[in-house]
Amino acid sequence: MAARALEWGIHPAVVVEPTCGVGNLLLAAAEEFLAAKVMGYEINPEYASLARERLMGVDACARLVDITVADFFGLQSNDLTRGFDRSILYIGNPPWVTSSAIGALGGENLPVKSNRTGLTGMEARTGKSNFDISQWILERLSQELRRKSGWLVMIVKTSVAKKVLHSLWSADVPIARSAIVHIDANEWFGVSVAACVLMVEFDGRAGPKETDVYRDLAAVSPSHRFGLVAGLVIDNPDQEHPWMSLVAKASNPWRSGVKHDCRAIMELSHVSDDVYVNGEGTHARLEPHFLFPLVRATELYKGTLWNRSRFVLLTQRNLGEDTAAIRYQAPLTWDYLNQYAARLRNRGSSIYKNQPEFAVFGVGDYTFTDWKVAVSALHKSPRFRILPPTALGPVVVDDTCLLYACRSADHAQLILQLLESELASQYFAALMQDEEKRPLKSSMLTNLSLERLAEQMGLKAAFHQVAASETRQIEMF
Numbered sequence: 418m419a420a421r422a423l424e425w426g427i428h429p430a431v432v433v434e435p436t437c438g439v440g441n442l443l444l445a446a447a448e449e450f451l452a453a454k455v456m457g458y459e460i461n462p463e464y465a466s467l468a469r470e471r472l473m474g475v476d477a478c479a480r481l482v483d484i485t486v487a488d489f490f491g492l493q494s495n496d497l498t499r500g501f502d503r504s505i506l507y508i509g510n511p512p513w514v515t516s517s518a519i520g521a522l523g524g525e526n527l528p529v530k531s532n533r534t535g536l537t538g539m540e541a542r543t544g545k546s547n548f549d550i551s552q553w554i555l556e557r558l559s560q561e562l563r564r565k566s567g568w569l570v571m572i573v574k575t576s577v578a579k580k581v582l583h584s585l586w587s588a589d590v591p592i593a594r595s596a597i598v599h600i601d602a603n604e605w606f607g608v609s610v611a612a613c614v615l616m617v618e619f620d621g622r623a624g625p626k627e628t629d630v631y632r633d634l635a636a637v638s639p640s641h642r643f644g645l646v647a648g649l650v651i652d653n654p655d656q657e658h659p660w661m662s663l664v665a666k667a668s669n670p671w672r673s674g675v676k677h678d679c680r681a682i683m684e685l686s687h688v689s690d691d692v693y694v695n696g697e698g699t700h701a702r703l704e705p706h707f708l709f710p711l712v713r714a715t716e717l718y719k720g721t722l723w724n725r726s727r728f729v730l731l732t733q734r735n736l737g738e739d740t741a742a743i744r745y746q747a748p749l750t751w752d753y754l755n756q757y758a759a760r761l762r763n764r765g766s767s768i769y770k771n772q773p774e775f776a777v778f779g780v781g782d783y784t785f786t787d788w789k790v791a792v793s794a795l796h797k798s799p800r801f802r803i804l805p806p807t808a809l810g811p812v813v814v815d816d817t818c819l820l821y822a823c824r825s826a827d828h829a830q831l832i833l834q835l836l837e838s839e840l841a842s843q844y845f846a847a848l849m850q851d852e853e854k855r856p857l858k859s860s861m862l863t864n865l866s867l868e869r870l871a872e873q874m875g876l877k878a879a880f881h882q883v884a885a886s887e888t889r890q891i892e893m894f
């Protein structure tokens with residue numbers, strides 16, 4: 418890795434590792450960059466003292482080593498480089514864990530809740546605030562290098578490397594050049610996840626919003642390039658792709674499914690008459706008013722659709738709606754919810770704070786339309802499905818799925834035909850990144866112009882017919 422950095426022309430005045438562990442990487446850097454000062458930060462005092470001891474053993478840099486016990490998230494940017502503001506090399510393999518995983522474990526090793534990349538409102542508070550800690554660290558270091566100059570050479574999950582580049586390019590942070598060098602994480606760390614060394618150079622110049630991708634550390638020339646086109650990151654951005662004409666910002670009203678963060682209680686199977694059983698095996702008598710047929714991502718993907726027994730309890734029809742009336746409209750449901758009130762109040766996500774009791778998210782008129790086209794966001798190839806209404810109400814999907822509310826069966830059929838076209842398949846294949854946990858992003862759907870797709874497929878007239886009625890529908894939302 419250090420040799421690769423040298424080949425890239427990196428000659429640092431100071432090498433800094435923000436989460437340096439027992440100093441393996443710093444040791445390698447100290448041996449390679451003999452003239453550089455070496456600094457490390459580590460939250461675990463035992464690791465820090467071991468790192469210090471090992472680095473002091475490297476004669477050439479004995480006077481230049483500085484290892485500090487510190488929590489990276491509590492450090493101000495100037496604390497990190499202690500007066501150096503040029504030729505700073507940040508190295509490391511920051512922890513590969515997401516903020517919500519740490520939160521779920523009750524851990525406090527988290528950045529102070531700040532608006533990392535300009536996320537707003539719901540985005541910042543829901544799914545998009547579940548980010549990789551390493552991503553946060555890299556973005557924070559990049560912001561610092563933007564003001565100073567230097568390099569990032571970091572081992573991260575490939576998905577994180579791409580997200581970091583995407584966010585820097587989108588925010589117009591000047592990057593002189595960058596590279597992604599794939600590594601075998603199984604061999605290095607015994608984990609089976611796509612990983613790479615991300616190298617980024619900051620010197621005030623803004624190079625093209627593209628990065629060279631190398632197959633492995635031994636590769637001399639890049640296998641391909643990866644870059645930003647129309648706000649989306651894709652492979653081979655310099656080539657002309659037929660689907661590129663379909664990209665149009667926020668042109669479709671795709672939505673996430675419902676979110677309640679308490680599957681064991683809010684999802685129930687029908688037993689008989691008004692008896693249902695929840696995920697904990699507890700039976701309850703419930704009115705049908707607030708229960709809706711539920712389809713999950715895997716069922717959507719497989720096309721098995723509604724299993725005729727699973728329901729979800731939706732306490733609201735719109736965001737923030739008062740839930741107190743449930744007591745009178747459906748007393749059995751009210752009793753059931755109150756039986757689990759403490760659990761529901763303790764749901765981890767901050768989105769439920771200051772909301773009515775038993776609140777859910779991802780609800781609006783679109784949730785309750787009879788006809789929908791829906792897709793799993795979790796699978797690597799999108800399989801769109803029509804969800805027709807049932808005798809027991811409209812079918813809803815959970816927040817691992819995305820949905821398009823339709824006015825009628827014909828409308829749903831047309832939308833499905835467009836999404837299943839060859840051109841749309843090429844669009845999704847180009848944009849979806851295999852290494853992502855949720856490969857299908859809502860932006861990929863909202864930025865796909867169904868109107869242009871319809872034009873290219875000779876379905877313009879049919880599309881405009883449904884689009885006219887669709888506009889009226891969106892105004893209602």
Ligand SMILES: C[S@@+](CC[C@H](N)C(=O)[O-])C[C@H]1O[C@@H](n2cnc3c(N)ncnc32)[C@H](O)[C@@H]1O
Pocket residue numbers: 435436437438439440441442443458459460461464487488489490509510511512526527
């Ligand atoms: C994957 S290890 C890094 C190993 C290191 N590169 C080496 O060569 O030994 C990640 C390290 O980050 C440290 N760490 C985790 N959270 C931290 C924080 N908030 N501030 C500083 N260090 C932290 C952990 O204690 C762990 O030693």
